[in-house]
Amino acid sequence: MSRIDVGYFPGCSGLGTSMEYERSTRAVCRELGIGLREIPDWNCCGSTPAHSTDSALSAALASRVFAQGEKAGIGDVITPCPSCLKNLRVALEHMEDPLFTARVEALTERPLQMRHSIRSVLQVIIEDVGTERIKSRVRRSLKGLKVVPYYGCLMTRPEKLMRFDDPENPVALDRLLEALGAEVLAFPLKTDCCGGSFAIPARKVTPRLAGRILDMAGEAGADAVVVACPLCQMNLDLRQGQIRAGGIDRVLPVPYFTQLMAYAFGLPEQEAAFKKLVQDVQPAFACMSRRAADIEAEERKAAAAEAEKVRLAAERAAKAAEKAAEKAGTKDAAPDGAGKKSAAAKKPKDKADADGGEA
Amino acid sequence: MKIGVFICHCGSNIAGTVDCAGVAQRAAVYPDVVYSTDIMYACAEPGQDAIIAAIKEHGLTGVVVASCTPRMHEPTFRKAVERAGLNRYMFEMANIREHVSWIGKDKEANTNKAAELVRMAAAKLRLNRELKPKSFPVTKRVLVIGGGVAGIQAALDAADAGLEVVMVEKQPTIGGKMAKLDKTFPTVDCSSCILGPRMVDVAQHPNITLYAYSELEEVSGYVGNFDVKIRKKATYVDWDKCTGCGLCTEKCPSKKSYDRFNEGVGPTTAIIIPFPQAIPKKASIERDYCRLFNQGKCGVCSKVCPTGAVNYAMQDEFVDVKVGGIVAATGYDLVDWTVYGEYGAGRYPDVVTSLQYERMLSASGPTGGHIKRPSDGKEPKNVVFVQCVASRDPSIGRPYCSGFCCMYTAKQAILTKDHIPDSQSYVFYMDIRSPGKGYDEFTRRVQEEYGAKYVRGRVSMIYPKGDKLIVRGADTLMGGQVEVEADLVVLAVGGEAAAGSPGLAEKLRISYDGYGFFMEGHPKLKPVETNTAGVFLAGACQGLKDIPSSVAQGSAAAAKAIGLLSRNMLDSDPQIASVSVNRCVGCRKCIEVCPFKAIQEIDMRGQPKAEVIETVCQGCGLCNATCPQGAIQLSHFTDNQILAEVEALCRF
Amino acid sequence: METVCLNKSDDAFVKAVEAESGQRVSRCYQCGNCTAGCPMFFTFDYSVSRIMRLIQAGQKEQVLSSSAVWLCAGCETCTQRCPNEIDVAGVMDACRHIARREKKFGARxxxxxxxxxxxxxxxxGRSHEVGTMALYMLYTGRVWTDVELAPKILPKGKMPLLPHRIAGRKEVAEIINRFNQGLSDPDLVRAGPATHDASAKEAVS
Structure with missing residues (x-):
């Protein structure tokens, strides 16, 4: 398995309210062979308050992050947080405007060097690792778990800046969760806004916006809302009480996708860090197990019938090949027949792999 | 007679609310009916084939089809029965769609009414006789009424196709409204540069005879052979002698005449040549302003004219022309916007119409192409355009959209910026209607590149304050009231049917709508025909339209006229009146009521009798209804046939 | 709402918004799609499309004193769906940036x-959640903000009471200080380095 080495920007919330995201991200990256080199002594990117205050301020903070990376010889950087990602990306792309660069340099008082790239952890896992490799790491399938993926606003938007997945109907997280074995339900509010950082200064926002998302997820029959953004997670998880007070009564766990990956990879709870979530994830897993048992029974039945069919077909093919070989009396027919046989034999093995590595 | 009855379902159009099979069943026992059936689509090819097959199989001698309006498919079915060997007039149609299924929902009542209409049609059919059309020769000459861009296009196309064309223009020059425009949208190309050569072509085309400053006095006759009388209004200048040198217009002492061509932007003289590119470029005297006619002495023009062309004794003249077809292209006029007291009703000199603004923009106009405020001649900096003035306003009886104002306003805003680079235009609009090719892009360009500020809302009032005009309006997108201090206000005044349109329509015997626009034969399928054979429409007289559409309609009308006159002989409609001389008492009542002058008095052995001129009669039936003796009868609609229908109906 | 005099369009303001956002507001044809998709609409005094309209009309005061420019969540829905490809959220950002420089705070x-x-x-050098909350309560007097969440989150050990201080925090503080002194204001930067130095000193002293 090829290793990927990248710079890593955890983001401030990883040290606090999203420490479960941070822990599980590091664990999952390790398992997938993504080497993370944390940018030494990194600083806050400024998040929403900085870019809302002024783009130059935001870019100046971002430029120190990149300068720290530069010192350590780090070029390509990844971050789990979409908000950090947007700030860092904007800083990189805004620098083509000379006035803007001059404004930022007036704050940093040194020439900017922006030879970096920045991507999200999700993007790297999907694009550089891929679902096949994820599947191959699964030890505990999420079969039976019904989830809705919630991407938030910024993971794919604005389209021209983020250049990742479909801006209106992204599917990266869907594919990833499917690879873990979960059942991904259709969720039209994938990229709706949860209210972002306005939960604190404009209190009526989150109950309404995050409430709508939770309500739709519950309506869809999800066991959990899977997220990729610390701010979204906090609005949807921590503030469920406020949402309830606003009139929308849905109790749903809101795990990060990396936590579910850690679980599926069979990593210890220490690294999946489900206990850090406010809404307990265990009821969701209980539902999953019940459903999985039913599904597996069905599948086993179907698989057995299929295997029997394949075995019979292989037998017939083998006999036919033998006959043909006898008739021809030459070696010409043999490779053909052997090819068929091996193709037929391979099928049930693949199936077994996907089912959780029984082979 | 052996009658076949066919009840059409028209899909679900009729069958939805009429029991078609039930109607067919009831019709089977009507007198002389030997075959009766219902049919999915009678007009479709399988339907027509079924009718033809039934005629042959059952030896039918008459056919009733109960379906849609005869205006839609009567010709279709007549041709079908003809293909089966019957005379095309041995056919009757009962309208059970427009008159039954589309207007009622009670299926039982509808079915009864349909059955009665079929019974009436069958009763009438029993008295039908075979009719045969006569053919007559056509005059291969077209009359084009109106020398605007639509008329010019129609005239040139028809003339190029080899027809003789007579063009009649009310004004002293052709060119119409387009000649007054500075530029045209959406290309902003010079209007007179593209129209001028076409006007010259009209003057020089060997097949075109132009009567300018003339009007249609009288029309009689019929398709293929109209007799037209043209009034050549007195210009008091002998155009054969006039060279268009313009000396008279320079010397004329009456310098305060209203300048019709320039929409009153600046005065002109009493003897005028409308503009330098006028066709014909001849002088004419506006009698109302001439000192000689009003004060009895002057005669300057006569003295200075080098060719002695001025003739104060000139009278209107009449010219008779025979033509085969007529194209009406009489255009439009601007609505009288002074009904709007809130815009000053014409009291404020710096509130002008869009057409006046065109003349101000035009290099050949009275301001030499400089935008100047009429009040003080200053160059305006803030120009406000108000759209939908006298358009989309039911309160003044103009509820329709004029269709071209959005576009010409956008053009004028662009030209304003070109003429005065430091000016700012504001455009008040209700909607921006720009569905033509390249039109919407044009309205975006005026805002994005030329910086015109578009404000969505109507203007409530305009009033002067110092040397400015305050325009009080709304910006519904901003959600409130706005005001603009303007130096000049341009009203995008909508159009209406040209003055005198109803009168002309009556002369041409064509229909016109409640606004005076001429009615097309069918709003979709006969856009340039009228319901009078041989009379076609082009341009804004049919409904307001822009230059490209007017030109397209001009060509279309020409194509229709060319098609009509490509034949040497035409068939007359045999559904006309005829006189039974035995009954006629020569009372002349029919002659008086006939709108087509198709009945004349003859002397028969000393007795006055009426006689129908077959080629002129249009079969309207007025004479039939008027005749106290029942002596004059309209073929196919005789008294007996009508009575048979009434009797069939009154059986219930 | 007052009657707006369209002649009194502050064109310098329109240009400033356009320069700061890199967008041309005249491209907006007021279809209303931005308002249609705006999640924060119910908190705004003027909807996004009306803000766009007010900018077109050069109504600086109304735009800069609106709460809408402060309440925009920057979710980019409007930008994503604008048929004229205007970065509407970027325009809202620009208005907020200008409002802050002019000391107008429509949503305190x-x-x-x-x-x-x-x-x-x-x-x-990094954000510290507990510290941010404490400062916010201090600045606004809203001392009860989110206190009901404390018993939920504190036992999770996710809200360290002490901040993570970075070694380079002085560097970060300098950036923010310079910003607070107005050293990155576009007018100042555009004027060139000479003026820049002079006013910097002035601002510091």
Whole structure:
């Protein structure tokens, strides 16, 4: 398995309210062979308050992050947080405007060097690792778990800046969760806004916006809302009480996708860090197990019938090949027949792999 | 007679609310009916084939089809029965769609009414006789009424196709409204540069005879052979002698005449040549302003004219022309916007119409192409355009959209910026209607590149304050009231049917709508025909339209006229009146009521009798209804046939 | 709402918004799609499309004193769906940036929160959630904000009471200080380095 080495920007919330995201991200990256080199002594990117205050301020903070990376010889950087990602990306792309660069340099008082790239952890896992490799790491399938993926606003938007997945109907997280074995339900509010950082200064926002998302997820029959953004997670998880007070009564766990990956990879709870979530994830897993048992029974039945069919077909093919070989009396027919046989034999093995590595 | 009855379902159009099979069943026992059936689509090819097959199989001698309006498919079915060997007039149609299924929902009542209409049609059919059309020769000459861009296009196309064309223009020059425009949208190309050569072509085309400053006095006759009388209004200048040198217009002492061509932007003289590119470029005297006619002495023009062309004794003249077809292209006029007291009703000199603004923009106009405020001649900096003035306003009886104002306003805003680079235009609009090719892009360009500020809302009032005009309006997108201090206000005044349109329509015997626009034969399928054979429409007289559409309609009308006159002989409609001389008492009542002058008095052995001129009669039936003796009868609609229908109906 | 005099369009303001956002507001044809998709609509005094209209009309005061420019969540829905490809959220950002420089705060709580957050970053080099909340309560007097969440989150050990201070926090503080002194203001920067130095000194002293 090829290793990927990248710079890593955890983001401030990883040290606090999203420490479960941070822990599980590091664990999952390790398992997938993504080497993370944390940018030494990194600083806050400024998040929403900085870019809302002024783009130059935001870019100046971002430029120190990149300068720290530069010192350590780090070029390509990844971050789990979409908000950090947007700030860092904007800083990189805004620098083509000379006035803007001059404004930022007036704050940093040194020439900017922006030879970096920045991507999200999700993007790297999907694009550089891929679902096949994820599947191959699964030890505990999420079969039976019904989830809705919630991407938030910024993971794919604005389209021209983020250049990742479909801006209106992204599917990266869907594919990833499917690879873990979960059942991904259709969720039209994938990229709706949860209210972002306005939960604190404009209190009526989150109950309404995050409430709508939770309500739709519950309506869809999800066991959990899977997220990729610390701010979204906090609005949807921590503030469920406020949402309830606003009139929308849905109790749903809101795990990060990396936590579910850690679980599926069979990593210890220490690294999946489900206990850090406010809404307990265990009821969701209980539902999953019940459903999985039913599904597996069905599948086993179907698989057995299929295997029997394949075995019979292989037998017939083998006999036919033998006959043909006898008739021809030459070696010409043999490779053909052997090819068929091996193709037929391979099928049930693949199936077994996907089912959780029984082979 | 052996009658076949066919009840059409028209899909679900009729069958939805009429029991078609039930109607067919009831019709089977009507007198002389030997075959009766219902049919999915009678007009479709399988339907027509079924009718033809039934005629042959059952030896039918008459056919009733109960379906849609005869205006839609009567010709279709007549041709079908003809293909089966019957005379095309041995056919009757009962309208059970427009008159039954589309207007009622009670299926039982509808079915009864349909059955009665079929019974009436069958009763009438029993008295039908075979009719045969006569053919007559056509005059291969077209009359084009109106020398605007639509008329010019129609005239040139028809003339190029080899027809003789007579063009009649009310004004002293052709060119119409387009000649007054500075530029045209959406290309902003010079209007007179593209129209001028076409006007010259009209003057020089060997097949075109132009009567300018003339009007249609009288029309009689019929398709293929109209007799037209043209009034050549007195210009008091002998155009054969006039060279268009313009000396008279320079010397004329009456310098305060209203300048019709320039929409009153600046005065002109009493003897005028409308503009330098006028066709014909001849002088004419506006009698109302001439000192000689009003004060009895002057005669300057006569003295200075080098060719002695001025003739104060000139009278209107009449010219008779025979033509085969007529194209009406009489255009439009601007609505009288002074009904709007809130815009000053014409009291404020710096509130002008869009057409006046065109003349101000035009290099050949009275301001030499400089935008100047009429009040003080200053160059305006803030120009406000108000759209939908006298358009989309039911309160003044103009509820329709004029269709071209959005576009010409956008053009004028662009030209304003070109003429005065430091000016700012504001455009008040209700909607921006720009569905033509390249039109919407044009309205975006005026805002994005030329910086015109578009404000969505109507203007409530305009009033002067110092040397400015305050325009009080709304910006519904901003959600409130706005005001603009303007130096000049341009009203995008909508159009209406040209003055005198109803009168002309009556002369041409064509229909016109409640606004005076001429009615097309069918709003979709006969856009340039009228319901009078041989009379076609082009341009804004049919409904307001822009230059490209007017030109397209001009060509279309020409194509229709060319098609009509490509034949040497035409068939007359045999559904006309005829006189039974035995009954006629020569009372002349029919002659008086006939709108087509198709009945004349003859002397028969000393007795006055009426006689129908077959080629002129249009079969309207007025004479039939008027005749106290029942002596004059309209073929196919005789008294007996009508009575048979009434009797069939009154059986219930 | 007052009657707006369209002649009194502040064209310099329109240009400033366009320069700061890199967008041409005249491209907006007022279809209303931005308002249609705006999640924060119910908190705004003027909808996004009306803000766009007010900018087109050069109504600086109304735009800059609106709460809408502060309450925009920057979710980019409007930008994503604008048929004229205007970065509407970027225009809202630009208006907010200009409003801040002109000391207009249409939504006090929001600007106070931003300040609390930035101060936390200024002290530590990184944001510190507990510290940010404390500062926010201090700036706004809203001392009960989210207190009901404390029993839920504190036992999770996710809200360290002490900040993570970085070694380079002085560097970060300098950036924010220079910003607070107005050293990155576009007018100042555009004027060139000479003026820049002079006024910098002035601002510091």
């Amino acid at each position: 709580a929001v600007s106070a929160f931003f300040k609390a957050f930035m101060d936390s970053v200024r002290f530590n």
